[in-house]
Amino acid sequence: MTRISLTVDGASVSEDVEPRMLLVQFLREKLGKTGTVVGCDTSNCGACTVHLDGHSVKSCNVLAVQAEGSEVTTIEGLARDGELHPVQQAFHECHALQCGYCTPGMIMQSVDLLNDNPKPTEEEIRVGLEGNLCRCTGYHNIVRAVQTASGQEVNAS
Ligand code: FES
């Protein structure tokens, strides 16, 4: 076991972990943060995306010990004072989810995308989200949601 200390969704945590434990397992099994989900476990789907020191990572592709001393934000830490994050709100308004399984990762990736590029083109949004798979929506409303969150006009078609 290895002791790790880090900040998760604004709270300091310190836990003993197996050196091979994945960050996603740590979040779900040690901290009960089940809002972060596992879709593939092979770093393909993006469902497990969280922020590590402000940048999105696939948490099935990071060891918990690698997060030592870091700041992790999950989908559960995005809302502030009971208010949805603007990207969460836009996903809601644009009906950018169906089953919702991809949604936590899709939103975390979208927030990172908009932090890097506050006014992305449709093409830049599609490229920025290409590591996140959705088998329900056909992506159109997800792109609209990111455009909406960025304050851009959205083509209604
Ligand atoms: S569960 Fe991590 S990328 Fe699919």
Ligand code: FES
């Ligand atoms: S809403 Fe079902 S996988 Fe994206």
